[in-house]
Amino acid sequence: QSVLTQPPSVSGAPGQRVTISCTGSSSNIGAHFDVHWYQQFPGAAPKLLIYANTNRPSGVPDRFSASKSGTSASLAITGLQAEDEAVYYCQSYDSSLSNSGVFGGGTKLTVL
Amino acid sequence: QEQLVESGGDLVKPGGSLRLSCTASGFTFSDYFISWIRQAPGKGLEFVSYISGGGNTIYYADSVEGRFTISRDNAKNSASLQMNSLRAEDTAVYYCARGPFSVDGLGSWGQGTLVTVSS
Numbered sequence: 001q002s003v004l005t006q007p008p009s010v011s012g013a014p015g016q017r018v019t020i021s022c023t024g025s026s027s028n029i030g031a032h033f034d035v036h037w038y039q040q041f042p043g044a045a046p047k048l049l050i051y052a053n054t055n056r057p058s059g060v061p062d063r064f065s066a067s068k069s070g071t072s073a074s075l076a077i078t079g080l081q082a083e084d085e086a087v088y089y090c091q092s093y094d095s096s097l098s099n100s101g102v103f104g105g106g107t108k109l110t111v112l
Numbered sequence: 113q114e115q116l117v118e119s120g121g122d123l124v125k126p127g128g129s130l131r132l133s134c135t136a137s138g139f140t141f142s143d144y145f146i147s148w149i150r151q152a153p154g155k156g157l158e159f160v161s162y163i164s165g166g167g168n169t170i171y172y173a174d175s176v177e178g179r180f181t182i183s184r185d186n187a188k189n190s191a192s193l194q195m196n197s198l199r200a201e202d203t204a205v206y207y208c209a210r211g212p213f214s215v216d217g218l219g220s221w222g223q224g225t226l227v228t229v230s231s
Contacts, residue, residue, distance in 0.1 A: 036217030051216040101212040
């Protein structure tokens with residue numbers, strides 16, 4: 001069981017908007033720790049997609065955005081493209097685990 | 113540009129040992145935590161261990177505490193993970209990454225190295 005909860009899968013048609021939730025608790029996201037998002041394609045290493053809740057590294061399209069509120073965070077992808085099909089992970093930190101890093105279980109995005 | 117390269121993955125028998133290495137370039141290595149993260153076949157990501165830039169702060173997941181040892185050599189821009197008493201459930205791709213306590217979390221990742229524990 002992951003400390004952060006993500007839906008196992010989401011799907012959308014090309015051009016649509018999808019969101020991926022990341023639900024935590026008062027000891028992690030709710031404790032004002034930053035949330036980061038990673039994108040992983042099959043057979044490849046994860047790559048940073050969003051850092052510090054809302055920030056995109058250079059090179060990440062502005063179709064990707066994220067937010068955080070209370071004990072949850074959310075990743076949104078607009079104008080869905082076939083190449084967005086991947087697994088997305090959220091990551092934060094947890095005060096009940098000595099502020100160690102924790103991941104969500106990952107969400108598989110399927111572009112229909 | 114930043115780069116991390118892991119090595120040392122192999123097939124090992126249960127109870128055996130293995131040492132993974134991570135060599136970094138493109139950033140000031142001693143300024144950053146380095147993490148080892150693993151991914152079992154078909155599963156999600158799990159923090160295994162991390163070490164601070166100076167080596168004085170270390171974390172181990174409960175699942176590896178007492179069996180794995182993380183270390184780093186800032187003069188060589190490298191970090192290592194010594195894995196002893198390996199179990200079948202340690203089978204995974206092991207990634208090293210810069211972070212996780214930077215503003216950008218785990219901002220750079222290596223390509224991973226596969227550890228298979230099987231008789």
